[in-house]
Amino acid sequence: MGRLDNKVAIITGGAMGLGAADSTLFAKEGAKVILTDVASDEGQKIADKIGATFMQQDVTDEERWKEIITETVNLHGRLDILVNNAGIVEVGDPENQTTAEYRKTMAVHMDSTFFGCKYSIPVMAETGGGSIVNMCSIASVQGESYVAAYCAAKGAIEAYTRAVAVHCGLKKNGVRCNSIHPSGIATPMVASVPDKMNAKFGASPNQDAPVSKTGEPIDIAYAALYLASDESKFMNGAQLRVDNAMSVASGTMPE
Numbered sequence: 001m002g003r004l005d006n007k008v009a010i011i012t013g014g015a016m017g018l019g020a021a022d023s024t025l026f027a028k029e030g031a032k033v034i035l036t037d038v039a040s041d042e043g044q045k046i047a048d049k050i051g052a053t054f055m056q057q058d059v060t061d062e063e064r065w066k067e068i069i070t071e072t073v074n075l076h077g078r079l080d081i082l083v084n085n086a087g088i089v090e091v092g093d094p095e096n097q098t099t100a101e102y103r104k105t106m107a108v109h110m111d112s113t114f115f116g117c118k119y120s121i122p123v124m125a126e127t128g129g130g131s132i133v134n135m136c137s138i139a140s141v142q143g144e145s146y147v148a149a150y151c152a153a154k155g156a157i158e159a160y161t162r163a164v165a166v167h168c169g170l171k172k173n174g175v176r177c178n179s180i181h182p183s184g185i186a187t188p189m190v191a192s193v194p195d196k197m198n199a200k201f202g203a204s205p206n207q208d209a210p211v212s213k214t215g216e217p218i219d220i221a222y223a224a225l226y227l228a229s230d231e232s233k234f235m236n237g238a239q240l241r242v243d244n245a246m247s248v249a250s251g252t253m254p255e
Contacts, residue, residue, distance in 0.1 A: 001030070002028070002029040002030025002031070003029040003030070003225060003229045003231070004026055004029040004030045004031035004081070004225070004228060004229055005029075005030035005031075006030070007030070007031045007032070007080040007081055007228070008031065008032045008034070008072060008076040008077075008078050008079050008080050008081070009026050009031045009032070009033050009034065009080065009081035009082070009083065009228065010034045010035075010036065010068065010069070010072055010079065010081070010082050010083070010116075010120070011023050011026065011033060011034070011035045011036070011083040011085055012035075012036050012037070012057065012059050012083065012084055012085050012086035012112065012116065013036075013037055013059070013085040013086030013087060014033075014035025014036060014037055014043060014046065014047075014052075014054075014085070015035070015037035015039040015042035015043035015045075015046055016037075016039070016042055016046075017185075017217060018085055018135065018182075018185065018217050018220050018221070019035065019037065019083075019085040019086070020035075020046050020217070021217035021218050021220065021221040022083055022085060022220075022221045022224050022225075023035040023046060023047075023050060023052055024046070024049075024050050024221070025218070025221040025222065025224075025225055026081075026221075026224075026225065026228065027050040027051055027052050028050075029225060029229075031080075031081065031228075032052075032053075032076050033047075033050065033052035033053070034052065034053045034054075034055055034068070034071075034072050034075075035047055035052050035053070035054055035055075036054070036055045036056070036057035036059070036068060036086075037054075037056070037057065037086070038056065038057065038058055040054075040056050043056070053075065055068055055071060059086045059108060059111075059112030059115070059116075060107040060108060060111050060112060062115050065112075065115040065116060065118075065119050066119055069119050069120060069123055073123060078123075078126075078127045079120055079123045079124055079127075079130060080124065080127070080130045080131070081130060081131050081132075081133070081228045082116055082117075082120045082124075082130070082131075082132045082133070083133045083135065083224055083228070084112060084113045084116045084117070084132070084133070084134045084135060084157075085135045086108060086109075086112055087108060087109055087135065088104070088105060088108045088109075089105075089147055089150050090102075090104065090105050090147075090149060090150070091146055091147055091201075092146070092147070092148055092149060093145045093146055093148050094145065094148045097148045097149050101149055102148075102149040102152070105149040105150055105152075105153050106149065106152065106153050106156070108153075109150075109153035109154065109156070109157060110153050110156045110157060110160070113134055113157050113160060114160065116132070117132055117134075117160070117164050117177065120132065121164070121167075121168065121173070121175050124173075124174070124175045125168075125171075125173035125174060125175055128174050129173060129174020129175050129176070130174070130175050130176075131175075131176050131177075131178075131227060131228045131229075131232070132164065132175065132176065132177040132178075133177075133178060133179070133180060133224050133227045133228055134157050134158075134160070134161045134177065134178070134179045134180070135157075135179070135180055135182075135220075135224075136154050136157050136158050136161070136179040136180060136181045136239070137150070137154040137181055137182060137183075138181050138182065138183050138241060138243050138246060138247040139151045139154045139155075140154035140155040140157070140158040140181065141181060141241070141247045142247055146201070157179065158179055158181075158239060161177050161178065161179040161237065161239075162237045164177040165177040165178070165236045165237030166237065168236070169236060169237075176227075176232070176233070176235065176236040177236065177237065178227045178232070178235055178236065178237065178238045178239075178240060179238070179239050179240065180220060180223050180224060180227070180240050180242060181239055181240065181241045181242065181243065181247070182215060182219075182220050182242050182243060183215060183242070183243030183244060183246040183247070184214045184215065185214065185215045185216065185217055185219070185220060215242065215243075215244065219242055220242055223240055223242050227240065
């Protein structure tokens, strides 16, 4: 048996990077996966490969969120898992991050998490509960000045995760909400940062500092799988760091 047999999961930003890894692993473990993304061609390709359903989605669009959840219930009769994974990175420090960059970053990360939780909670509760996994970052734990808006967005998601967890706990609706905090992972988004830094600042971040080992998308996917499954039934409001001790070490960890 798979660890997610008979469960229905929505995974945002599922066309590439962490979302693609989550979608692939969840499908392998028996879930009926609905992966969403603005990148229609890439998303459909992944969905076809793993036997999932692709739905085009701009996660900042509240009405589209309602449609996605309604379509999922119409298709499968329930919703058990939501992975709020969609994200972007716009480089900029506290002095030169533009207002447009800040607002876009907050919308893609925090607005989408707000909408996803708001509209999935009552649907999950109708069938006895479910698991919401919010993709956060160690950027919510330690300062990274060159992605200031990203830090703010991830910090907001971390705090909101606790609010959702307590709300659902008080309502005793069976819905859990936890966050995952990766360090640098080998994804297209992370790979784009050096070029963006060079374009904006003429340099890449921490050029003279050693960097801890970069993780792989599957490392995060297995953490998401655990939180999505019934194995983590007593975890609610937790922050799961997957960062090779980067957030707790004064230096870097050996590879």
